[in-house]
Amino acid sequence: MARIGIFDSGVGGLTVQRALLEAVPGADTIYLGDTARVPYGTKSAATVTAYSIRNARVLQERGIDLLVVACNTASAVALPALRAALPVPVLGVVEPGARAAAAASRSGRIGVIGTAGTIGSGAYQAAILALRADALVVARACPLFVPLAEEGWTDPDDEVVRGVVRRYLDPLAAERIDTLVLGCTHYPLLKAAIAAALPGVRLVDSAETVAAEVAALLPGLAGRTSTHQFLVTDTPEKFLAVAGRFLGRPVDSAEHVDV
Numbered sequence: 001m002a003r004i005g006i007f008d009s010g011v012g013g014l015t016v017q018r019a020l021l022e023a024v025p026g027a028d029t030i031y032l033g034d035t036a037r038v039p040y041g042t043k044s045a046a047t048v049t050a051y052s053i054r055n056a057r058v059l060q061e062r063g064i065d066l067l068v069v070a071c072n073t074a075s076a077v078a079l080p081a082l083r084a085a086l087p088v089p090v091l092g093v094v095e096p097g098a099r100a101a102a103a104a105s106r107s108g109r110i111g112v113i114g115t116a117g118t119i120g121s122g123a124y125q126a127a128i129l130a131l132r133a134d135a136l137v138v139a140r141a142c143p144l145f146v147p148l149a150e151e152g153w154t155d156p157d158d159e160v161v162r163g164v165v166r167r168y169l170d171p172l173a174a175e176r177i178d179t180l181v182l183g184c185t186h187y188p189l190l191k192a193a194i195a196a197a198l199p200g201v202r203l204v205d206s207a208e209t210v211a212a213e214v215a216a217l218l219p220g221l222a223g224r225t226s227t228h229q230f231l232v233t234d235t236p237e238k239f240l241a242v243a244g245r246f247l248g249r250p251v252d253s254a255e256h257v258d259v
């Protein structure tokens with residue numbers, strides 16, 4: 001038996017859980033969305049670290065064998081503190097995403113997009129350069145992508161979506177990047193619009209890479225019937241209204257926890 005704890009600032013980490021359910025279908029999961037304190041992307045590293053430790057403790061109390069930090073901002077700023085605080089393995093999304101980008105890029109011209117907190121931390125930039133010293137990393141915060149995804153405004157033919165996406169991404173196209181890391185839980189929902197703005201550029205979704213790493217850590221679960229539990233720190237209604245879109249399957253109930 002294996003139970004994976006997953007947390008994110010809110011609903012976006014369900015894109016990571018979606019990849020996990022595909023890669024490790026036999027594992028039990030418990031997901032915590034810190035919906036009372038979202039967003040993390042605009043907050044200081046100290047605040048995000050304190051919130052992350054609290055979330056991890058809630059999951060630890062429920063019993064987990066592995067923690068996946070689905071939030072890119074928390075992965076970028078709080079991973080060392082989480083690893084020091086927890087007795088179980090802790091995986092973030094930054095290193096797997098950086099590894100996939102370093103491997104995928106031919107020219108070494110790699111773009112990274114994320115929240116202001118993620119880009120400001122320099123974590124992706126450092127992780128890519130540690131793997132590929134020849135890389136040119138062009139990083140850009142795209143803060144309006146999160147509310148667009150939350151509102152379900154993701155249609156690449158929508159003029160507002162197209163305009164916002166091009167405003168952020170045209171400078172990356174001008175840098176002739178050949179690979180782009182989607183360094184935020186919400187950005188996979190905008191994949192079609194991002195791909196339309198950057199034709200020919202490889203898009204790296206760290207959700208898929210971290211899921212492959214978890215699958216390698218938890219072999220032999222195939223065929224097992226798994227259970228999935230959802231916790232939220234604000235009232236469940238809003239989470240339940242949008243969770244299915246992020247997870248790609250219905251989410252019927254979520255338990256409120258007080259942090």
Ligand code: DGL
Nearest residue numbers: 009039040041072073185
């Ligand atoms: N989950 C955050 C991330 O991946 C995005 C939303 C937020 O700002 O909290 O960085």
